[in-house]
Amino acid sequence: MDDQKPVSDWTTDFNIFDAEYTKDPSPVWNDLRERCPMAHTDRFGGMWMATRYEDVQALVRKVPELSNRQPSLSPMRPEADLLADYHAHMLPPISADPPEQIPQRRLILPFFTPKAVELHRPFTVKLCNDLIDGFIDKGEADGAADYAQQITPRVIAHMLGIDTTRADQFVEWVRGFVEFGVADIELRSRSRRDIMNFFAEEVAARRARPSDDYISQLLLKELDGVPLTDAMVINMCLLLLTAGIDTTWSSIGTSLWHFATHPDDRRRLAGEPDLWPTAIEEMLRLHAPVSIARIAMEDVEHDDTNFARGDRLMLNLPAANRDPDVFECPDEAVLDRRKNRHVAFGIGIHRCAGSNLARMEMEVALQTWFERIPEFELTDPDAVTWAAGQVRGARNVPVRF
Numbered sequence: 001m002d003d004q005k006p007v008s009d010w011t012t013d014f015n016i017f018d019a020e021y022t023k024d025p026s027p028v029w030n031d032l033r034e035r036c037p038m039a040h041t042d043r044f045g046g047m048w049m050a051t052r053y054e055d056v057q058a059l060v061r062k063v064p065e066l067s068n069r070q071p072s073l074s075p076m077r078p079e080a081d082l083l084a085d086y087h088a089h090m091l092p093p094i095s096a097d098p099p100e101q102i103p104q105r106r107l108i109l110p111f112f113t114p115k116a117v118e119l120h121r122p123f124t125v126k127l128c129n130d131l132i133d134g135f136i137d138k139g140e141a142d143g144a145a146d147y148a149q150q151i152t153p154r155v156i157a158h159m160l161g162i163d164t165t166r167a168d169q170f171v172e173w174v175r176g177f178v179e180f181g182v183a184d185i186e187l188r189s190r191s192r193r194d195i196m197n198f199f200a201e202e203v204a205a206r207r208a209r210p211s212d213d214y215i216s217q218l219l220l221k222e223l224d225g226v227p228l229t230d231a232m233v234i235n236m237c238l239l240l241l242t243a244g245i246d247t248t249w250s251s252i253g254t255s256l257w258h259f260a261t262h263p264d265d266r267r268r269l270a271g272e273p274d275l276w277p278t279a280i281e282e283m284l285r286l287h288a289p290v291s292i293a294r295i296a297m298e299d300v301e302h303d304d305t306n307f308a309r310g311d312r313l314m315l316n317l318p319a320a321n322r323d324p325d326v327f328e329c330p331d332e333a334v335l336d337r338r339k340n341r342h343v344a345f346g347i348g349i350h351r352c353a354g355s356n357l358a359r360m361e362m363e364v365a366l367q368t369w370f371e372r373i374p375e376f377e378l379t380d381p382d383a384v385t386w387a388a389g390q391v392r393g394a395r396n397v398p399v400r401f
């Protein structure tokens with residue numbers, strides 16, 4: 001796999017799977033923003049990478065010439081022709097461009113309004129407390145694997161109306177699709193197929209016996225006056241499951257890692273609970289998990305860079321969030337940061353549809369942890385592990401308390 005080779009030059013050969021980069025990418029981002037804000041690599045089938053806030057803001061608005069038809073960073077199958085073959089990769093609304101994307105997005109937005117999300121808060125509070133009950137007497141736990149990773153699959157399953165006891169299975173599928181699958185197309189396809197088969201059964205069951213859960217509600221919706229097909233609903237569920245699990249799990253796990261390794265921040269937050277709203281936004285800015293891709297549908301000029309038709313481009317949102325032209329002390333957590341226009345949830349027409357849910361989960365998970373475990377520290381810094389690629393975040397954070 002070409003991601004094993006050491007990087008020769010980050011401006012022309014960047015590698016988002018590099019082990020040192022995965023642990024702490026900020027030195028590379030700082031260097032690239034200065035020296036070469038539009039880096040390139042031949043790895044992953046060829047990809048540009050934007051690291052400056054201003055560039056990310058400008059590029060995301062170049063619609064539809066920079067298309068969303070392959071928002072994943074994974075390499076394309078050699079036989080796939082994304083420029084011609086649009087619907088083969090359908091994951092509505094994230095893989096669509098306007099005009100199709102707009103009504104597709106409208107179908108799911110009602111599930112994620114602040115009011116709709118609040119309905120799932122009691123479930124989330126109980127879940128977090130139950131998880132902590134399971135390990136608090138041991139005096140140690142893995143903040144990512146025993147806690148963060150256990151929360152998000154159950155909340156999204158609860159929301160969609162599917163069996164929450166299958167959470168381990170969902171995690172395995174989603175990691176296969178989003179995390180390990182970025183470097184392994186076969187695994188990605190297999191994981192995608194497994195999730196789709198699962199949802200095909202769920203959809204068939206609700207066609208036979210409708211209930212009031214979200215899948216049943218989606219089945220009643222229409223697009224341009226035509227009822228949604230099963231395939232469309234299955235693909236939407238696939239997106240909601242994959243978008244809703246490892247993203248928020250990364251944000252919760254990485255925040256716990258941050259507070260375990262920054263005792264001053266931890267003590268300050270434990271002592272000043274009024275800081276929670278700005279502290280959560282600061283964790284989202286400083287440790288943003290998601291990068292996202294675009295593909296040029298025509299030749300596109302941006303400053304000194306010419307993207308040729310078919311070129312792929314990675315919008316490095318986490319790097320943009322640490323741009324010193326926009327944020328003071330960008331590599332530090334400023335828990336009461338007032339001006340914080342971070343781009344962790346993306347920008348523009350594809351801005352994260354689930355951001356209210358993600359924020360509610362972060363708030364409940366972190367506040368519940370702090371209420372019950374205000375003092376904690378890493379047991380072994382070398383045992384911390386990170387996921388690389390499309391979604392970067394802590395996967396093991398062993399702590400004692």
Ligand code: HEM
Pocket residue numbers: 068071093094095105108156239240241243244245247248251288289290292317344345346347349350351352353354355357358
């Ligand atoms: C901290 C957690 C999360 C982060 C950082 C995050 C980040 C993002 C980003 C950057 C995008 C923009 C993609 C683009 O520009 O192409 C996006 C889109 C999206 N996210 Fe999230 N996300 C999070 C949690 C969630 C959750 C919990 C859900 C709900 C299941 C969700 C559902 C979606 C959907 C449906 C889209 C596509 C919107 C569209 O294309 O119109 N996300 N997310």
